[in-house]
Amino acid sequence: xxxxxxxxxxxxxxxxxxxxxxxSDVDLANVKMxxxxxxxxxxxEAVRLKEKGIADEVVVVSxxxxxxxxxxxxxxxxxxxRAIQVETDDMxxxxxxxxxxxxxxxxxxxxxxxxxxxxxxxxNNQTGQxxxxxxxxxxxxxASKVDMAEGSVNVTxxxxxxxxxxxxxxxxxxxxxxxLNEPRYASLPNIMKAKRKPLDVTTADxxxxxxxxxxxxxxxxxxxxxxxxxxxxxxxxxxxxxKNEAKVL
Amino acid sequence: xxILVIAEHDNKELNPATLKTLAAAKAIGGDIDVxxxxxxxxxxxxxxxxxxxxxxxxxxxNAAYGHFLAENLGTLxxxxxxxxxxxxxxxTTTGKNxxxxxxxxxxxxxxxxxxxxxxxxxxxxxxxxxxxIATVQSEDAIKVITVRATAFDAVAAEGGxxxxxxxxxxxxxxxxxxxxxxxxxxxxxxxxxASVVISGGRxxxxxxxxxxxxxxxxxxxxxxxxxxxxxxAGFVPNDMQVGQTGKIVAPELYIAVGISGAIQHLAxxxxxxxxxxxxxxxxxxxFQVADYGLVADLFDVLPELEQAL
Numbered sequence: 001x002x003x004x005x006x007x008x009x010x011x012x013x014x015x016x017x018x019x020x021x022x023x024s025d026v027d028l029a030n031v032k033m034x035x036x037x038x039x040x041x042x043x044x045e046a047v048r049l050k051e052k053g054i055a056d057e058v059v060v061v062s063x064x065x066x067x068x069x070x071x072x073x074x075x076x077x078x079x080x081x082r083a084i085q086v087e088t089d090d091m092x093x094x095x096x097x098x099x100x101x102x103x104x105x106x107x108x109x110x111x112x113x114x115x116x117x118x119x120x121x122x123x124n125n126q127t128g129q130x131x132x133x134x135x136x137x138x139x140x141x142x143a144s145k146v147d148m149a150e151g152s153v154n155v156t157x158x159x160x161x162x163x164x165x166x167x168x169x170x171x172x173x174x175x176x177x178x179x180l181n182e183p184r185y186a187s188l189p190n191i192m193k194a195k196r197k198p199l200d201v202t203t204a205d206x207x208x209x210x211x212x213x214x215x216x217x218x219x220x221x222x223x224x225x226x227x228x229x230x231x232x233x234x235x236x237x238x239x240x241x242x243k244n245e246a247k248v249l
Numbered sequence: 250x251x252i253l254v255i256a257e258h259d260n261k262e263l264n265p266a267t268l269k270t271l272a273a274a275k276a277i278g279g280d281i282d283v284x285x286x287x288x289x290x291x292x293x294x295x296x297x298x299x300x301x302x303x304x305x306x307x308x309x310x311n312a313a314y315g316h317f318l319a320e321n322l323g324t325l326x327x328x329x330x331x332x333x334x335x336x337x338x339x340x341t342t343t344g345k346n347x348x349x350x351x352x353x354x355x356x357x358x359x360x361x362x363x364x365x366x367x368x369x370x371x372x373x374x375x376x377x378x379x380x381x382i383a384t385v386q387s388e389d390a391i392k393v394i395t396v397r398a399t400a401f402d403a404v405a406a407e408g409g410x411x412x413x414x415x416x417x418x419x420x421x422x423x424x425x426x427x428x429x430x431x432x433x434x435x436x437x438x439x440x441x442x443a444s445v446v447i448s449g450g451r452x453x454x455x456x457x458x459x460x461x462x463x464x465x466x467x468x469x470x471x472x473x474x475x476x477x478x479x480x481x482a483g484f485v486p487n488d489m490q491v492g493q494t495g496k497i498v499a500p501e502l503y504i505a506v507g508i509s510g511a512i513q514h515l516a517x518x519x520x521x522x523x524x525x526x527x528x529x530x531x532x533x534x535x536f537q538v539a540d541y542g543l544v545a546d547l548f549d550v551l552p553e554l555e556q557a558l
Contacts, residue, residue, distance in 0.1 A: 016512065017377045026381050094349070095358050120493070123376055124361045129319065129349035133327075138320055138425035141346050144487070154428060159342045160441075160496070161259075162432040162488050166318070169424040178477065178494055179487055215358045218371065219384040226519065229540040231531075235553040238525065238543055246523045246540065248445075248502040249469070249558070 002057045003046040004110035005080065006101055007039040009064060009071040010121040019222045026220060035071045038116025040078075041176040044183040045146060046114050047079035054148050055112075057081050061104050064091050069199060076194035077186035083199040092204070092211040094122075098130035103207030105135055110171065112153065117142050117175040128175035138168040142177040250334025250369070251280040251304075255326060255348075257339050258285065258293040260315065265442050266339035268403035271300060273396045274337050275404060276366035280304040284329060284416070286322055288315030294413045301405040309416040316427035317343050323350030324420045330355065330391060334369075340395035340497075348395050357389035364400035378493045378516035398441065399499035399520065433486050437463075440489065443472035445502045446521070448491055450514075451478035452507020452528065452547055459485055461551040462506060468558040474498065474518075476508045492517035507547050510535025527551075 011017060012032040020027045035043075049055040060075040062068040063086040072083035086100050105113060118125035132139035140146070140155025144163065147154040156165045158177045186194070204211050232238045242249045252274045257264040267283075274281045281302055285294040286309040294308040307329065313321050330336040330351060338344035340362045352359035364382070365373040371386045372394065440446065447469070449462050459473065466473050474491040475484065491498055493516035503521035508514060510526070510533055518524070519538055526539035529546050536542045543550060 011377070013378075013513070017380045019381050026377060093358055095353060095356075098353055118494075121377055123374075123378065123493070124359070125345050126349035126352070126359050126361060129323075129346065130353035130359075132319070133323060133350040133353035136424075138422070139346075139350075141319070142342060157342075158487055159430075160488065162430065162486065164316075164430040165428040167426050167428050172424075179481070213358070214388045215360060216386045216388065217383055218386050220376070221382050221384075223375070223379060223382050223519075226524075226538050226540075229524070229536070229538075229542055231536070231542045231544060234545075235543070235550055235557050238541055239554070239557045241541055242502070242523070242525070246502075248523050 001055050001111040002059065002108065003049060003055045004105065004108055004113045005042050005046045005058060005060045005075070006113070006115045006127070007043065007060055007062045007071055007075050008036045008119045009033050009062065009068045010036045010119055013037055013120055019220050023219050023221055025217065033067070035074050036116055036119045038118060038176050040183040041178065041180050042114040042116050043075045043078050043080060044181045045176060048181065049148065050079065059084065059108055059110065061086065061101065063097055063100055064088055072199055073194050074186060076197045077191045078184060082197060085199065085201045086207065087201055087203050088211055093213050093215060094124050094126035094130055096209060096211040097127050098134055099209045100204055100207055101131050102134045103209055112171065113137070113173045115173070115175045117177055128173050132173045137171055137173050139173045139175070140166055140168055141175045143174050144177050144179045146174055146180070251282060252277060252335040252337060253330050253333040254281055254283045255336070255338040255344070256283050256285045256293060256297050257341055257343055258287060258290060260287045260290045261292060263293050263296045264339070264341070265403060266341055266398035267297065268300060268406060269398040269401040270337050270339045270396045271302060271404045272401040273363065273366055274335070275302050277335055277369050279334065282307055284309065284326065286314040286325060287317070288312050298409065298411040298413050299407050300409050303409050303411040306411050306413045307416045308413050309418065311419050313419055313421040317347070318425055318427060319347040319350050320422045320425045321420045323347040323354065325418060326351045327354035328418060328420070329416065333391065335392045335394060337394050337396055339398050344395050348393060352393040355391050355393065357391050357393055358387065359393045359395070360385060360387055361395050362397045363394055364397050378512050379519065380512065397497060399497055433488050437466060438470065438472045440472045440474055440491070440496050441498055444500050445469045445471035446474050446498050446500045447471050447504040447506065448474035448476060448508060449479055449484070449506050450476035450508030451482060453479060453484055456484040464555045465551060465558065468555060476514050505535050505539070506551065508535055509533045510538065
């Protein structure tokens with residue numbers, strides 16, 4: 001079985017973002033970039049399925065400028081077999097990404113496509129579901145457990161009230177939640193080996209996808225600052241302040 | 250242009266997030282129809298028909314919609330949604346699951362998790378874990394939107410008198426099926442709707458110690474939440490997690506106990522009206538957003554707090 005994993009290059013999750021002075025966007029110049037944490041979990045799950053002998057090939061794909069090759073190499077070092085970069089000048093929106101991935105799915109014909117549930121930059125939580133709609137595949141979003149069976153997969157999903165399990169016929173789409181697994185670190189020898197693994201470059205044009213946006217970004221602002229608070233000495237003072245000053249008790 | 254709002258419910262009761270989504274629809278302006286899709290959910294349709302500003306309720310009552318599978322619900326909403334200018338649903342796990350399918354089937358983009366309506370085509374939404382607020386304008390003919398419920402005040406649940414009309418379209422699929430669910434039992438108010446929330450983090454040390462929080466919560470009528478560290482350590486179930494990847498809350502009062510205040514946690518609670526931090530590390534980042542901070546050992550403070558209330 002072949003598994004396709006989509007990964008995204010995003011700002012490192014520990015970095016505190018700064019909005020540009022002209023409010024056109026956040027400032028990404030000279031900021032540390034990394035593999036989106038949910039994508040890391042997706043790669044890990046695919047590699048574990050390979051280690052269990054369920055999958056025989058793990059293909060990773062990323063969309064964007066040449067810099068995304070860095071994240072593809074990371075995924076290769078974590079255990080993926082082969083990488084595909086779909087070269088675009090900038091980061092397309094979720095619908096365009098889903099259309100590009102549909103093109104890759106048609107070419108590669110994977111039995112399982114694993115994505116992260118959301119990217120921590122745009123916080124959209126859309127791509128996996130959109131790919132499901134475009135390819136007609138069933139989806140198991142926010143997965144905390146993936147059980148492969150013959151011709152199907154049982155996905156336990158994190159929903160608002162607890163957990164829900166759905167059974168999906170293959171080929172299917174899974175989007176990962178945080179608790180699905182704990183991603184491994186890439187070892188130095190694996191990082192070296194990853195440099196020799198195949199990485200193909202294609203373009204959105206070759207896949208016949210138009211990446212124009214219909215949602216325009218007008219302005220980006222920092223969130224409203226909270227006014228500085230006070231430290232209280234003990235519980236009595238805290239309760240007093242909550243009752244008489246903040247009036248929330 | 251008219252608006253279609255998708256009701257969130259459990260087949261028995263309407264989720265209050267729907268009333269907040271109706272407030273966002275009202276801000277956009279136009280006739281508002283509500284779709285109630287589920288199984289045996291007539292009572293939900295009757296309930297939403299009474300909500301303020303609802304023009305018409307469309308009821309799709311069929312076993313195919315009983316578990317809100319995205320494959321069925323997404324196709325149904327895309328079908329019905331063709332006649333509307335806007336399609337809105339709350340940004341709950343259900344809404345997040347099926348709405349992007351709707352958008353892709355209609356070949357339009359989706360605007361996720363809006364926190365404000367600037368005009369019928371312009372919205373504000375948080376990005377980068379709430380560290381930046383983007384204003385976006387959609388040029389799509391049909392605008393597919395999920396709404397962050399905590400950012401809007403609910404419309405009145407009573408006073409409306411909309412008609413309920415049955416939808417006969419049945420969309421089923423043979424590629425996905427519901428197997429089972431494990432829902433967490435709780436007597437306390439729902440985390441996202443509670444006016445007071447008290448949350449514990451890694452500092453709680455173990456699951457048993459959460460009863461110290463529960464005692465305080467009972468005195469306050471509060472819901473109990475947790476940070477990711479507490480969930481990952483297995484102290485409490487994951488549906489209690491507050492943060493970028495968990496639930497977004499905005500109560501009147503949020504009490505963070507033994508929580509350092511990582512960016513991802515703040516994304517889930519920093520719009521609370523009053524924030525209290527109890528932590529023994531006075532350098533903890535949580536104190537930068539807290540209105541009231543108490544530097545002390547939580548094991549001393551929680552029993553005292555329970556006594557004082």
